[in-house]
Amino acid sequence: MVCQEQTVLFLLWFLPPFWAKLPVMTRDEVAAIVSEHNPDALLADGFEDAFIGVAQRCGQPTLALYDYDKGVEVLMNRDGMDESEAEEWMSFNVLGAWAGDQTPLWFFRGSTDLVPKASTSLL
Numbered sequence: 001m002v003c004q005e006q007t008v009l010f011l012l013w014f015l016p017p018f019w020a021k022l023p024v025m026t027r028d029e030v031a032a033i034v035s036e037h038n039p040d041a042l043l044a045d046g047f048e049d050a051f052i053g054v055a056q057r058c059g060q061p062t063l064a065l066y067d068y069d070k071g072v073e074v075l076m077n078r079d080g081m082d083e084s085e086a087e088e089w090m091s092f093n094v095l096g097a098w099a100g101d102q103t104p105l106w107f108f109r110g111s112t113d114l115v116p117k118a119s120t121s122l123l
Helices: 027-037 068-079 083-095
Strands: 051-055 063-067 105-107
Touching (some): 051 105, 068 083, 068 105
Parallel strands (some): 063 105
Antiparallel strands (some): 051 063
């Protein structure tokens, strides 16, 4: 089956992330960007500093896209967690939080060894 929709998500982990230099946005600014593409898309509240744009797959809704590493940094800086605590919190409370087809996406840079394994209890 050939998809005729344009795919906008591209993954380049061998280059420095372009979003590392993006200005910090407010929740309203993030919501405005995402709602231009999909007014029903959900946001990861409190992770505006980790927002990097939107992503789309063939036949799927456009969703908010966040940087996992920046999300961990947010928890460390905002909530005073160490890296291990922040990664555990992200894994359980963010990556493990399925809110339906509009749930935000999280981008992982680098080796796939860094990507937490999905919990089989969620399947």
